[in-house]
Amino acid sequence: MRTTLTERTEPRPSLSQRLDRMGEARFGLLLLIPTALVLLVFLALPLAYAAAMSLFRIELTVSPAWRWAGPGNYISLLGERAVRESLARTLAFAALTVGSSVSLALGAALLLNEPFRGRGFARVLVLLPWAVAPVVAGVLWRYLFHSNYGLVNALLYQAGLIPAYRVWFDSAPVAILIAALATAWKTLPFLALIILARLQSIPEALYRAARMDGAGAVARFRHVTLPQLRGILIFAVVMQTIVALQSFDLIFTLTRGGPGQGTVLLSYLVFINAFERLSLGTAAAMAALLTLLIVLLGGLTPLLIARRPRRERQDG
Amino acid sequence: MASAMPWLRPGAVYALVALLLLWTVAPVAWIATMSVQPEINYVSVPPRLRVEQTSLRWYAATLAEPEFVAALRTSTIVATATMLLCVTLGALTAYPLARLNVPHRNLYLTLSVTARMVPAMILIIPMFLILRGLRLLDSHLGLIIVYTAFLLPYVIWMLKNFFEQVPYALEAAARMDGCSRLGALVRVIIPVTAPGVVATAVFAFIGAWNEFLFGLILSTRVAVPVTVKLSSLVSTTFHSDTSLVAAAGMLALLPPVLLVFVLNRFIVRGLVEGMKY
Numbered sequence: 001m002r003t004t005l006t007e008r009t010e011p012r013p014s015l016s017q018r019l020d021r022m023g024e025a026r027f028g029l030l031l032l033i034p035t036a037l038v039l040l041v042f043l044a045l046p047l048a049y050a051a052a053m054s055l056f057r058i059e060l061t062v063s064p065a066w067r068w069a070g071p072g073n074y075i076s077l078l079g080e081r082a083v084r085e086s087l088a089r090t091l092a093f094a095a096l097t098v099g100s101s102v103s104l105a106l107g108a109a110l111l112l113n114e115p116f117r118g119r120g121f122a123r124v125l126v127l128l129p130w131a132v133a134p135v136v137a138g139v140l141w142r143y144l145f146h147s148n149y150g151l152v153n154a155l156l157y158q159a160g161l162i163p164a165y166r167v168w169f170d171s172a173p174v175a176i177l178i179a180a181l182a183t184a185w186k187t188l189p190f191l192a193l194i195i196l197a198r199l200q201s202i203p204e205a206l207y208r209a210a211r212m213d214g215a216g217a218v219a220r221f222r223h224v225t226l227p228q229l230r231g232i233l234i235f236a237v238v239m240q241t242i243v244a245l246q247s248f249d250l251i252f253t254l255t256r257g258g259p260g261q262g263t264v265l266l267s268y269l270v271f272i273n274a275f276e277r278l279s280l281g282t283a284a285a286m287a288a289l290l291t292l293l294i295v296l297l298g299g300l301t302p303l304l305i306a307r308r309p310r311r312e313r314q315d316g
Numbered sequence: 317m318a319s320a321m322p323w324l325r326p327g328a329v330y331a332l333v334a335l336l337l338l339w340t341v342a343p344v345a346w347i348a349t350m351s352v353q354p355e356i357n358y359v360s361v362p363p364r365l366r367v368e369q370t371s372l373r374w375y376a377a378t379l380a381e382p383e384f385v386a387a388l389r390t391s392t393i394v395a396t397a398t399m400l401l402c403v404t405l406g407a408l409t410a411y412p413l414a415r416l417n418v419p420h421r422n423l424y425l426t427l428s429v430t431a432r433m434v435p436a437m438i439l440i441i442p443m444f445l446i447l448r449g450l451r452l453l454d455s456h457l458g459l460i461i462v463y464t465a466f467l468l469p470y471v472i473w474m475l476k477n478f479f480e481q482v483p484y485a486l487e488a489a490a491r492m493d494g495c496s497r498l499g500a501l502v503r504v505i506i507p508v509t510a511p512g513v514v515a516t517a518v519f520a521f522i523g524a525w526n527e528f529l530f531g532l533i534l535s536t537r538v539a540v541p542v543t544v545k546l547s548s549l550v551s552t553t554f555h556s557d558t559s560l561v562a563a564a565g566m567l568a569l570l571p572p573v574l575l576v577f578v579l580n581r582f583i584v585r586g587l588v589e590g591m592k593y
Contacts, residue, residue: 016496025419027497028412032424035409035468042446042465043431049442108336113320116329124580126340131572133526135543139550139565140343143350149358149558151346158362165361185343190587197588199320217322225320246435249528253547267437274441275533287438298433 047291054285060278073285082261082269083286090265093176094244101184102236105191106229112192113199123196130189138253141182145169172262175255179263182250187243191236198232199225234304238297245294266290344569351375351562359558374563384564387545391525392571393456394541398463398524402471403517405464410475411501415487425476431469436529439466444533454538459531463524471520474590478512479505481589515586518579522572542568 019027054073056066077083112123129137145152147167156162169175202225210220248267251257257264257272264272267290274283324332350358352370357363378384412418413425443462444453452458482505490504491497506513531541546568549561576583 016498020497024417028416028418031408031412032418035405035472038405038461038465039431039468042443042461043434043439043469046439046442046446047434049446050438053442107332110321111329111332111336114324114329116326116333118333122333122337123584124577125337127576127580127583128340128344128573131522131576132344132569133528133543133572135526135528135547136565136569137343139546139561140347142550143347143562144343149350149355149363151342154358154361154363182343185339188340193584194588194591202320221320242433246437248437249543252528253550256551267435270437270441280441284438284441287435287441291433291435291438294435295430295433298430 050284051288053280054288056281058280060280066281069281073281074289077282077285077289082264085261086264086266086269089172089176089263090245093180093247093263093265094241096177096180097183097244097247098237098240100180101187101191101240102233104184105188105236106195106233108188108192109195109199112196126192127189129186132186134186134247134249135253137182137186138250141178141185141250142254145178169255170259172259175259175263179247179251179254180244182254183244183247186250187240191240195229195232195236198229202228238300238304242294242298245290245297344573347562347565350559351566353559355558374557374559375567378560378563378567383540384542384545384549384567387540387542388567390456390459390535390539391542394459394463394539395521395524397456397460398467399517399521401460401464402467402520403475403513406468406471406475406516406520407501407506407513409468409472410479411505413472414476414479415482415484415505428469428472432473436466440529440533443530447534453534454536456539458534459539459541462530462534463527466527466530467520467523470523471516474516474519474586475509475513477590477592478509478516482508511582512586512590514579515582515590518575518583519586519590522575525572 013021019030022030053066055069055071057069057072058066108126112119112126116122132140144150145168147153147165147169150165150168152168153162153165157165168178206224206228207220210224215223246267247265248271251263251265251268255263257268266286270283270287270290273279273286349365351374352372353365354369354371357365357369413421418424447453447458447462450458452461486508487500487504490500495503525541526543527541528543528547531539531544532547535541535544546561546564549564
């Protein structure tokens with residue numbers, strides 16, 4: 001009874017009231033704390049941990065000891081043939097992936113922007129690959145090109161284009177190409193979606209003005225549509241480069257790195273070093289270089305988009 | 317907007333759309349076919365698909381496999397919990413970043429964009445050791461925390477973009493009516509941006525359901541997600557019935573695909589608005 005009396009005479013502020021009396025900055029920082037803790041322990045700490053590991057020789061197959069190596073892992077990486085080959089493969093894969101997915105996505109976006117019956121349905125159906133896990137996409141494309149029961153073999157055979165079923169994955173360049181197409185299949189919906197949104201936001205007045213200046217359909221496309229898409233296309237190229245450089249899941253189920261080392265991209269090489277050879281120091285150094293490459297590339301996007309040629313800047 | 321390519325004839329448009337849809341659907345349609353036909357039908361050259369032999373028995377067999385059912389359960393639990401945790405933490409973080417005068421706000425935003433570029437491959441090397449230290453290997457909780465940390469930077473960014481669009485007057489009015497600060501977030505900002513919040517939640521659920529690498533390394537028996545289970549089926553059962561693997565693949569891809577089809581309106585707008593730089 002007594003406690004309730006004292007509370008009545010001198011009410012203690014509730015948590016919500018205390019929050020309301022706090023300064024705006026303090027309140028905001030307070031809200032950031034839970035997320036900051038999670039990200040510190042499970043994102044920043046592993047990152048720093050990996051960076052530290054990259055400076056040691058850690059061969060778990062030999063001993064659990066960490067032996068100081070300084071920049072040794074990084075130096076030996078650059079001299080290793082497997083790394084150089086994998087880097088070349090990764091760059092080729094990235095070029096194929098970016099080229100095919102951005103051009104296909106641009107085509108798809110332009111198409112889905114045209115008026116036709118069933119357009120709403122088509123726009124929904126096209127989303128399908130976005131929902132599919134990269135690992136599952138690898139399985140799908142593996143079965144699509146399977147040597148015994150692949151749809152591609154069946155169709156080409158019945159069309160008379162190949163005399164017998166082919167083994168597609170026995171050639172490294174073909175396997176890389178299939179992996180790039182499968183990656184393009186998976187990311188096309190997202191890229192097409194953002195390009196389509198940009199297309200829809202191009203002001204009609206620009207087209208009218210171009211028409212009054214006597215521009216034909218092709219000229220309007222070249223001088224109005226394409227320049228307006230420039231920023232989003234650069235964004236798409238950079239996003240897709242990041243996706244390509246990070247690629248692992250899809251390759252894991254599509255080819256398992258084969259034939260031989262034929263589809264072992266950099267991230268896959270990190271995986272092999274870390275979890276098959278248990279050379280954690282080497283793996284960490286390799287992963288650190290890959291991360292650096294990705295962050296630098298990703299950081300370029302805003303710069304590239306900002307540097308839009310003034311001549312084409314008609315919306316400002 | 318009117319056509320950007322008026323030189324395309326309607327016939328050409330329909331032909332190209334048909335090609336686009338074929339490219340989109342064929343990989344899934346083929347495995348779907350394999351999952352309801354006896355292996356002998358699609359192994360024969362050329363394939364002889366028989367409608368009267370269509371059967372769901374491979375689905376029944378897969379769903380009678382305790383390990384596969386456990387994997388589906390793990391993915392459901394982990395993806396749902398990750399989604400809830402991501403949206404809760406994400407909203408608490410995005411709110412001050414979008415609407416309050418927080419010191420070093422731009423620094424935090426830059427950090428969140430940079431964090432999105434960090435590949436899972438570098439985190440996984442020490443993550444195994446960290447989770448082992450915390451005794452969280454091969455557990456649902458371990459996966460939930462790791463997935464949440466990995467997806468949070470995306471979720472924060474998306475929610476921030478949505479929260480920024482709410483007019484300040486709306487929030488001020490709620491506060492004048494006696495709404496507390498947190499009350500304004502829960503009763504005004506989140507309801508007003510509900511479509512965006514739903515899109516973000518779906519994004520987190522699908523991201524967690526589709527995750528592979530962390531599950532592959534951090535789980536061995538108890539908390540194996542369906543993506544990892546599927547990949548082990550693909551690599552080990554080449555001698556057994558492929559229709560079973562096809563059915564397992566369909567079961568792994570159906571939940572996110574159905575979500576996207578049912579909620580497509582939210583998702584299209586959510587991705588476009590939420591991913592903006």
